[in-house]
Amino acid sequence: MRHIISVLIENESGALARVAGLFAARGYNIESLTVAPTEDPTLSRMTLVTYGDERIIEQIIKQLNKLIDVVKLLDLSEGPHIERELMMVKVKAEKGMREELKRLADIFRANIIDVTATSYTIELTGHGHKLDAFLQAVPEETLIEVVRSGPLGISRGAKGLGL
Amino acid sequence: MELSGAEIVVQALIDEGVEYIWGYPGGAVLHIYDALFQQKKIRHILVRHEQAATHAADGYARATGKPGVALVTSGPGATNAVTGIATAYMDSIPMVVLTGQVPTPFIGSDAFQEVDITGITRPCVKHNFLIKRVEDIAETIAKAFYIATTGRPGPVLIDIPKDVTDPNVRIPYEYPRKISMRSYKPVEKGHPKQIRKAVDLMVKAQRPVIYTGGGVILGDASEELRKLVEVTGFPVTHTLMGLGAVPASDKRFLGMLGMHGTYEANMAMHESDLIIAIGARFDDRVTGKLASFCPHAQVIHVDVDPASISKNVKVDVPIVGQVKPVLRDMVKVLKERKTKPDAAALKAWWQRIEGWRAVECLKYPPSDKVIKPQFAIETLYKVTRRRDFYLTSDVGQHQMFAAQFYPFEKPRRWINSGGLGTMGFGLPAAMGVQQAFPKATVACVTGEASIQMCIQELATCSQYKLPLKIILLNNGYMGMVRQWQELFYEGRYSHSYVDALPDFAALAETYGHVGMTIEDPGDLEAAYKEAFGMKDRLVFMNVLVDPEENVYPMIEAGKGHHEMHMSPYLTAERELA
Numbered sequence: 001m002r003h004i005i006s007v008l009i010e011n012e013s014g015a016l017a018r019v020a021g022l023f024a025a026r027g028y029n030i031e032s033l034t035v036a037p038t039e040d041p042t043l044s045r046m047t048l049v050t051y052g053d054e055r056i057i058e059q060i061i062k063q064l065n066k067l068i069d070v071v072k073l074l075d076l077s078e079g080p081h082i083e084r085e086l087m088m089v090k091v092k093a094e095k096g097m098r099e100e101l102k103r104l105a106d107i108f109r110a111n112i113i114d115v116t117a118t119s120y121t122i123e124l125t126g127h128g129h130k131l132d133a134f135l136q137a138v139p140e141e142t143l144i145e146v147v148r149s150g151p152l153g154i155s156r157g158a159k160g161l162g163l
Numbered sequence: 164m165e166l167s168g169a170e171i172v173v174q175a176l177i178d179e180g181v182e183y184i185w186g187y188p189g190g191a192v193l194h195i196y197d198a199l200f201q202q203k204k205i206r207h208i209l210v211r212h213e214q215a216a217t218h219a220a221d222g223y224a225r226a227t228g229k230p231g232v233a234l235v236t237s238g239p240g241a242t243n244a245v246t247g248i249a250t251a252y253m254d255s256i257p258m259v260v261l262t263g264q265v266p267t268p269f270i271g272s273d274a275f276q277e278v279d280i281t282g283i284t285r286p287c288v289k290h291n292f293l294i295k296r297v298e299d300i301a302e303t304i305a306k307a308f309y310i311a312t313t314g315r316p317g318p319v320l321i322d323i324p325k326d327v328t329d330p331n332v333r334i335p336y337e338y339p340r341k342i343s344m345r346s347y348k349p350v351e352k353g354h355p356k357q358i359r360k361a362v363d364l365m366v367k368a369q370r371p372v373i374y375t376g377g378g379v380i381l382g383d384a385s386e387e388l389r390k391l392v393e394v395t396g397f398p399v400t401h402t403l404m405g406l407g408a409v410p411a412s413d414k415r416f417l418g419m420l421g422m423h424g425t426y427e428a429n430m431a432m433h434e435s436d437l438i439i440a441i442g443a444r445f446d447d448r449v450t451g452k453l454a455s456f457c458p459h460a461q462v463i464h465v466d467v468d469p470a471s472i473s474k475n476v477k478v479d480v481p482i483v484g485q486v487k488p489v490l491r492d493m494v495k496v497l498k499e500r501k502t503k504p505d506a507a508a509l510k511a512w513w514q515r516i517e518g519w520r521a522v523e524c525l526k527y528p529p530s531d532k533v534i535k536p537q538f539a540i541e542t543l544y545k546v547t548r549r550r551d552f553y554l555t556s557d558v559g560q561h562q563m564f565a566a567q568f569y570p571f572e573k574p575r576r577w578i579n580s581g582g583l584g585t586m587g588f589g590l591p592a593a594m595g596v597q598q599a600f601p602k603a604t605v606a607c608v609t610g611e612a613s614i615q616m617c618i619q620e621l622a623t624c625s626q627y628k629l630p631l632k633i634i635l636l637n638n639g640y641m642g643m644v645r646q647w648q649e650l651f652y653e654g655r656y657s658h659s660y661v662d663a664l665p666d667f668a669a670l671a672e673t674y675g676h677v678g679m680t681i682e683d684p685g686d687l688e689a690a691y692k693e694a695f696g697m698k699d700r701l702v703f704m705n706v707l708v709d710p711e712e713n714v715y716p717m718i719e720a721g722k723g724h725h726e727m728h729m730s731p732y733l734t735a736e737r738e739l740a
């Protein structure tokens with residue numbers, strides 16, 4: 001089962017290495033990991049996507065909690081939540097293709113954020129599935145570069161993950 | 164008070180109540196060594212290899228319950244300490260290790276004797292720190308001790324760049340009285356509802372077994388465990404790390420369980436309908452094949468580390484908390500209960516257990532020609548039983564024989580590396596114990612292979628006049644390896660013969676100790692008596708034992724508790740009968 005886990009962690013050097021090292025050392029799967037400081041600069045928030053059976057996920061959560069730097073943790077998959085991922089796609093936009101690519105971007109409610117005579121860079125936010133669908137739709141021969149952030153997650157409702 | 168970084172390091176250790184540091188100097192820690200030189204409160208013990216510094220600090224911690232402290236230099240000093248850190252980590256031993264580091268501006272530049280020791284040790288410490296400012300030293304040290312000694316204990320490493328200890332930079336010093344961390348809040352008491360649930364199962368159980376481990380020793384909860392055994396009358400077995408929690412002479416003690424555990428302990432586990440696991444972590448040496456582990460049992464598990472619970476074996480009633488308060492509450496609830504454990508069922512259960520016990524699984528063939536290693540341990544017990552006695556061990560067959568044949572009556576008296584199984588642990592660990600208890604008798608049982616991994620420490624023992632008694636069960640083989648090769652590799656003894664042995668007695672004497680070589684079973688007791696009579700001397704007893712004795716009973720890796728191999732001797736004897 002795929003799980004998306006949010007972690008509040010002390011914003012200290014080595015903290016990220018501890019999390020990454022934990023997954024490597026214990027052989028846990030890690031699909032994506034995003035991290036940035038929060039509004040409180042002493043804390044970072046991590047969103048990680050992992051998968052495994054119930055027993056493994058339970059161990060992952062316990063082992064993460066056991067890291068001294070981890071302040072709080074929430075398995076978002078346990079409740080209603082929202083996921084968003086950012087993607088930037090650089091495509092060849094030669095004469096004949098420009099219109100079609102523009103239309104495609106509009107359909108997906110994406111933005112074109114950089115333009116040259118021969119290329120577009122398209123920005124798209126959404127659930128991973130939507131980003132996948134967009135990539136499916138873009139003619140393969142036009143793709144130059146794809147960069148994805150990995151998902152961010154937040155729970156639905158008024159309650160927040162804080163101290 | 165204005166102090167330099169180096170002085171702060173030392174003063175913080177003093178304020179933490181540290182009595183001893185085991186260490187080895189080098190460039191990156193010279194400022195700290197200079198500060199150590201100028202004080203009298205802490206004694207520094209100069210070892211001969213940094214591995215020994217960590218093992219000695221570890222041995223001290225295991226015997227006293229207080230955190231052990233080691234100090235080593237950057238680079239090779241730090242890497243040499245890693246084995247000892249990993250050893251302590253696997254057995255959850257509280258320890259603080261200070262390593263020197265190159266000056267902060269040089270970090271990351273492949274400077275002389277630079278190594279990323281926080282990176283190297285990350286997977287084998289409870290936590291580690293790299294101090295970047297002199298202002299952070301005191302608080303970091305206070306945090307390190309707090310983390311090392313609370314919750315599930317473990318080693319904490321502090322990496323200190325040389326410029327941070329600069330004697331010319333002085334700042335006001337104050338040691339933090341209380342540490343509170345938002346990210347680390349270890350649990351103390353167990354949840355009352357869970358404890359009640361556990362008691363529900365206990366009073367209903369027909370075939371209960373209490374299985375306890377290192378957690379009871381680490382949590383100083385032997386008294387509480389004894390109460391629980393008293394109140395319930397349940398049989399109790401210990402892991403290798405749990406020996407001494409309940410006196411070995413107590414009838415309700417079934418001996419050690421697991422790979423080289425007793426028949427009665429393993430059979431009781433296998434047939435049990437309720438396992439009460441306390442401060443034990445269901446290690447593979449204990450469970451054997453997980454699929455056939457305790458097939459009929461429900462499981463209660465008391466552990467301070469939630470990650471230990473349901474890691475290998477699914478637990479029915481988890482109780483997260485310190486063993487001491489949990490057992491106290493458990494006994495209280497049990498006493499208040501109207502329903503008591505089922506006496507008739509328990510009686511029938513004990514009858515079955517006595518049947519298994521009657522097999523006398525530890526019996527070995529007596530000999531008046533060659534010293535059997537089992538006999539060497541039994542005789543050791545005979546000679547030392549009335550003493551204030553600590554036994555450390557190295558790793559191998561001798562370790563298992565000691566665990567099987569030395570009945571430990573008290574906690575913290577049996578000191579060995581279980582989780583990592585580190586050869587070389589025994590001698591330096593014994594130094595730490597002896598330092599902590601100068602008047603006690605401290606012995607180390609070892610093998611001719613293991614002892615050579617830290618034998619240089621005989622010099623440290625000379626320098627500090629540590630009157631250890633070293634009992635080398637010399638079988639000429641890496642016996643534990645040879646046993647596996649005999650049993651599982653058709654007797655192909657690939658590189659397990661320990662050739663070119665020194666004359667150990669003579670070697671000990673060149674270090675200024677007393678050496679003995681003992682070959683005849685008839686001489687053993689007298690030799691021990693003589694050796695243990697030499698109160699102020701280290702005596703190295705090279706005991707030549709049967710080269711091909713094996714440790715039995717044995718459960719092969721990956722087999723179940725009911726599939727024990729008994730010694731061929733016992734099997735033959737039983738067939739005769």
Ligand SMILES: Cc1cc2nc3c(=O)[nH]c(=O)nc-3n(C[C@H](O)[C@H](O)[C@H](O)COP(=O)(O)OP(=O)(O)OC[C@H]3O[C@@H](n4cnc5c(N)ncnc54)[C@H](O)[C@@H]3O)c2cc1C
Nearest residue numbers: 376377378382402403421422423442444467486581582584
């Ligand atoms: C050659 C060799 C052979 C071996 N054979 C055997 C064998 O036959 N049988 C055997 O048992 N072992 C054997 N071992 C040892 C084995 O490898 C493990 O080290 C051992 O079984 C683990 O013991 P434990 O479960 O008590 O755990 P420990 O490593 O002692 O762990 C303690 C547990 O208690 C918890 N804890 C710690 N403090 C507290 C507290 N205050 N309150 C609550 N919980 C706490 C911890 O979180 C942890 O889960 C052998 C080792 C070697 C080297």
Ligand SMILES: Cc1ncc(C[n+]2csc(CCOP(=O)(O)OP(=O)(O)O)c2C)c(N)n1
Nearest residue numbers: 559560561586610611612613640641642643
């Ligand atoms: C540092 C280290 N290296 C290798 C091993 C693997 N090993 C386990 S027991 C053993 C043999 C120990 O031989 P000895 O010390 O003579 O003890 P004996 O088994 O003969 O009693 C070895 C090599 C280990 N546990 N530790």
Ligand SMILES: [Mg+2]
Nearest residue numbers: 610611640642
């Ligand atoms: Mg040997």
